[in-house]
Amino acid sequence: MADLISAEFIQSLSSSTRDLSEAETLPPECYTSAEFYEFEKEALFNHEWLCVGREAWVASPGDYFTTQIIGEPIVVTRDMSGTLRAMSSVCQHRAMLVAEGHGNARGFLCPYHHWAYSLDGQLVGAPAMGKTCNFDRKDVRLPQMKVEVWMGFIFINFDDDAPPLAPRLRNVEAAISNFDLANAEGPRPGPAGKFPWNWKVMFENNNDGYHASKLHHGPLHDFVPSHLAEFPDSTPADAGFLRYNGTLHPDASFNATQKALLPLFPSLSDADRNRMTFANIPPTLSLVMMSDMVIYLILRADGPESLEQDTGLLFAPGAMKDPGFQHKLDMNMAAAGAIIAQDMHVDELVQVGLRSRFAPRGRYSWQEGAQGQFNRWLVHRYDETYRRTTRG
Secondary structure (H helix, E strand, O other): OOOOOOHHHHHHHHHHOOOOOOOEOOOOHHHHOHHHHHHHHHHHHOOOOEEEEEHHHHOOOOEEEEEEEOOEEEEEEEOOOOOEEEEEOEOOOOOOEOOOOEEEOOEEEOOOOOOEEEOOOEEEEOOOOOOOOOOOHHHOEOOEEEEEEEOOEEEEEOOOOOOOOHHHHHHHHHHHHHHOHHHOEOOOOOOOEEEOOOHHHHHHHHOOOOOHHHHOOOOOOOOOOHHHEEOOOOOOOOOOEEEEEEOOOOOEOOOOOOEOOOOOOOOOOHHHHOEEEEEEEOOOEEEEEOOOOEEEEEEEEEEOOEEEEEEEEEEOOOHHHOOOHHHHHHHHHHHHHHHHHHHHHHHHHHHHHHOOOOOOOOEOOHHHHHHHHHHHHHHHHHHHHHHHHHOO
C-alpha cells in the first residue's frame, strides 16, 4: 500500500469531514483504487457489523441462506437448537463451497468429497480419512462469525472482539421504532443486482437529497422536494445516521397517485406520516421508509469498482393478505422502478467520471448533509486503521 496509502493521503481526507459549508468530497481514488479497496476492507469490512439478510429467512431449525461479501462466501442458518449462526461456507478440506442458494437442511454436505457438517458447523463425516495421520474430525469445523439481530435484520462481524451493534444505533432505532421492522413482513428478495461501480457511489446516491428535485423532477417525485431535507446529528462513533425528507402531504408514496395505497404501518406518528425517513447503517444497509412500505438495500462490496445489492420490501403485518395487494404494489414498483433506473444511470456514469484525470474533489450543497455524516463515519475509521496498522 506504499504507493497510495500514506500519512499524507490519510491526512488529506480530513477536508471531507469539515462543516458541510467548507467540506469537499473524498478523493476519486477512494472509489477506483484497488489498493484503497484493500485498505478499506481492513478499515471497514473486517471489523464493522455487516447486514446479510432478514431473520425471517431462517425462521425454523434447518433453514439457511447463502451470501457473500468482500469475496467471503457465507452461510447463515438456524441450527436444531434454534441458535442463529453465520459461518464460512468454505469446506475445510479443499475449499469447495458446502452450500448454495437457500433452503432447509439437516446439515451441509460438500458435493466434492462428501465431507459432512452439522448445522453448527462441526465436521461430522469425512470419508476415507482413516489413514491420514494426526487427523481428528472433531478438530474441524466451519469458521464462525459473530451474529446480531437488529430490528429483524441479521448482521455478522468477522471480528470476534467487535463491540455490540445495537448500543451504537440507539438514535436510529428511536427514530424508526414506530415502523416496528422486527415484525414487518415481506417476500425474500430476488437475485442480487450486480453493478459496475464502487459501493460508496451507491450508498451516497441512496442518501442524497440534493439530486431528488433535479434528476427525478416530475409527478413521481415532486412531492418529496429537496428543500425539505433534514439531517439529525450523528457522531463518527455511531453505527448509523439518518436523513428526513418532508413531503407535501401526509402518507406520500411513490406511485402515480402520490399517496399510500397499501395499509399503513399502524404505529406511525404524525411526524412519521409527513416525511420519508432514510436510515443508514454503513457499509451495508440503507432503508427508505414510507408510510406504507419500506425499501431496504443490502450492499455487498466485491471489488474496488463493483458490488452486489439485495433489494427487499417490508410491509405492515397482514398487508400482503389484501386481495388487491399485488396490484397496488405493482403501481408502487412501476414508479420506484422509473426512479431507480435514473439513479442507476447516474451511478454508472459517476464511476466513469471518477476514473478521469479531471475528476474533482467537489464542494457540497447544504442539501447533502447525509454525505457529510457518511464522510465523518468513513474517515474516522480510515484514520484509526492507518494509525493502528502503521504503529511502531
